[in-house]
Amino acid sequence: MNLEKINLISFGYFEKGLLDKIAMDVEREFLLPVRTREGHLDLSQFFEPSRRQYDGFRLLKVVDASFAEENDKTLGIFNVDLYIPILTYIFGQAYLNGRAGIASIYRLRNERYGIFKDEKILISRFRKEVIHELGHTFGLIHCFDPSCVMRSSTYVEDIDQKNHQLCRKCREQLGIQP
Amino acid sequence: MAKKISILIVDDEESVRDSLYNWFIEDGYHVECAENAKTALTMLQSESYHIILADIKMPGMDGLEMLKRIKSLKSDAIVIIMTAFATVDTAVQALKDGAFDYVTKPFDPDDLSHLIRNASKQISLIEENEILKDKVISLENVEDMIGQSEAMQVVFREIESVAQSNASVIITGESGTGKELVAKAIHANSPRKFFPMVSVHCGALTESLLESELFGHEKGAFTGAIYNRKGRFEMADSGTIFLDEIATISPKMQVELLRVLETKSFVRVGGNKEISSDFRVLCATNRDLKSMVEKGLFREDLFYRLNVVNINVPPLRDRAEDIPLLIEYFIKKYCASMNRPPIPIEPSALQRMESYAYPGNIRELENMIERAIVVGNGKKIMLRDLPLAKESVKPSFESLDDLGKKHILAILTKYSWNITVSAKALKLDRVTLYNKIKKYGLTPPK
Numbered sequence: 001m002n003l004e005k006i007n008l009i010s011f012g013y014f015e016k017g018l019l020d021k022i023a024m025d026v027e028r029e030f031l032l033p034v035r036t037r038e039g040h041l042d043l044s045q046f047f048e049p050s051r052r053q054y055d056g057f058r059l060l061k062v063v064d065a066s067f068a069e070e071n072d073k074t075l076g077i078f079n080v081d082l083y084i085p086i087l088t089y090i091f092g093q094a095y096l097n098g099r100a101g102i103a104s105i106y107r108l109r110n111e112r113y114g115i116f117k118d119e120k121i122l123i124s125r126f127r128k129e130v131i132h133e134l135g136h137t138f139g140l141i142h143c144f145d146p147s148c149v150m151r152s153s154t155y156v157e158d159i160d161q162k163n164h165q166l167c168r169k170c171r172e173q174l175g176i177q178p
Numbered sequence: 179m180a181k182k183i184s185i186l187i188v189d190d191e192e193s194v195r196d197s198l199y200n201w202f203i204e205d206g207y208h209v210e211c212a213e214n215a216k217t218a219l220t221m222l223q224s225e226s227y228h229i230i231l232a233d234i235k236m237p238g239m240d241g242l243e244m245l246k247r248i249k250s251l252k253s254d255a256i257v258i259i260m261t262a263f264a265t266v267d268t269a270v271q272a273l274k275d276g277a278f279d280y281v282t283k284p285f286d287p288d289d290l291s292h293l294i295r296n297a298s299k300q301i302s303l304i305e306e307n308e309i310l311k312d313k314v315i316s317l318e319n320v321e322d323m324i325g326q327s328e329a330m331q332v333v334f335r336e337i338e339s340v341a342q343s344n345a346s347v348i349i350t351g352e353s354g355t356g357k358e359l360v361a362k363a364i365h366a367n368s369p370r371k372f373f374p375m376v377s378v379h380c381g382a383l384t385e386s387l388l389e390s391e392l393f394g395h396e397k398g399a400f401t402g403a404i405y406n407r408k409g410r411f412e413m414a415d416s417g418t419i420f421l422d423e424i425a426t427i428s429p430k431m432q433v434e435l436l437r438v439l440e441t442k443s444f445v446r447v448g449g450n451k452e453i454s455s456d457f458r459v460l461c462a463t464n465r466d467l468k469s470m471v472e473k474g475l476f477r478e479d480l481f482y483r484l485n486v487v488n489i490n491v492p493p494l495r496d497r498a499e500d501i502p503l504l505i506e507y508f509i510k511k512y513c514a515s516m517n518r519p520p521i522p523i524e525p526s527a528l529q530r531m532e533s534y535a536y537p538g539n540i541r542e543l544e545n546m547i548e549r550a551i552v553v554g555n556g557k558k559i560m561l562r563d564l565p566l567a568k569e570s571v572k573p574s575f576e577s578l579d580d581l582g583k584k585h586i587l588a589i590l591t592k593y594s595w596n597i598t599v600s601a602k603a604l605k606l607d608r609v610t611l612y613n614k615i616k617k618y619g620l621t622p623p624k
Contacts, residue, residue: 084197086260094204
């Protein structure tokens, strides 16, 4: 299959130009053009009142079914707290080797942890999370290289420890020249 | 990831199954799902999973019941029980039934990663344990059983062919040939290898002691029996019992032994409860049991019960070509036990050892090497380090005349048959020397 582009679709309110700030880094990592646009979804259908969170897995299914295109990789971007039934929260999720993924900026913000707002750190974390979830759609699994963007991160501090780039091994797996 | 860990998720909620599936495949695990316990048990019959994550509340069979069934199928299976409403009772029950962990939904992503990582470590330990077990067994197979000679190849083939069966074996051979090693090799290659091989040296025990040793005794059975004691037959349950020097047992013990071999059950000394044990019998002797049977010294019926297969271990003198290999092996063994690198053996010492007859067989050769390493200079085994070296100065069985003849010839040769000088060296007068040359028929070299 010849991939044509990567779509970053934002659902909800975001800081102005947030997607454009990371688009170039995403293009550089996967060597594919990135298109950014807004999407519309009634998020209340995905809200779970008992948890006060949004069902990440159902959102992923909808993004895949209604927004993803055959020759593209599509990532839905949200500004809400995501969960899956078994876990208290998730930063994002994607279909391994599929065409869609989701990521949320909600838990990437310093202010959620009682720390001062930091735009630079937020964009850095967001960039890494977007590239990480897209990596899964390209078939990459979690990497043991501590600096690789595909390393599993369960806390924001883990995200801060890694780079926003793929390691040599992951690049080789994608057939991208290191 | 070094190897792909497989996970089976068992939950009646589709959303839980799907989201967990998706979560785990991102980590590179092989994941499969089952919607209920029945499906999971069917899947477990055809496939083996490293980790089973199961919900406790499911329609039909619940997670705890499934856990019990899985454990009865595969006792080392790693089962993690998940629940939305944790209670102390169910947690205790799950852990009692052998669950690896018990977790309450939902949990932090980090906790899930830790949980799976810990389970993976456990899997590695189980697998490592299996590998080590195999290694120990294979080491036991070859330990001290050295030999490339045809005679030993026959023994190896016999061990291989008899190991898998349950047949009784009599191992015959001279003292020191390694009969117990043959027994160990048979046990180590048999399906009973994960159970003990219990050895009994029948010749070293009196009749009453042997009886108590083999069958055990109850508290108060005799003076000094202050505790119940398991006998060797009981200890060898599922394993092998090795009866060394079987020819030395008394006629009374022969009768008792025959009965135990026929019924596989016995009563402890001083007891009245019948105890059953599933053991295989291997025995060894350096005597000719058949001729003992003919002379009425050994029961014929017992002989035929024990002698289903006979393996004869050849004496070392009949497989002299194995001597250098054995020397090399024992040098390595004893140098290693003394934390030294292996040392070479001087050619004259090796030649001497190769030509020796070894009445004590391999045991004698082994002791010889151990002694040489201990008393030697630590760099090389020399002829003088061997007890065999003394043989060259041992008192000769030749007559005094023979010794005199040899000595006179040696002196004459030394002084080029100069009679005057030789007579002086021998402290004889010339006439006497001439007479002795004539008497012994000595002639100068041409």
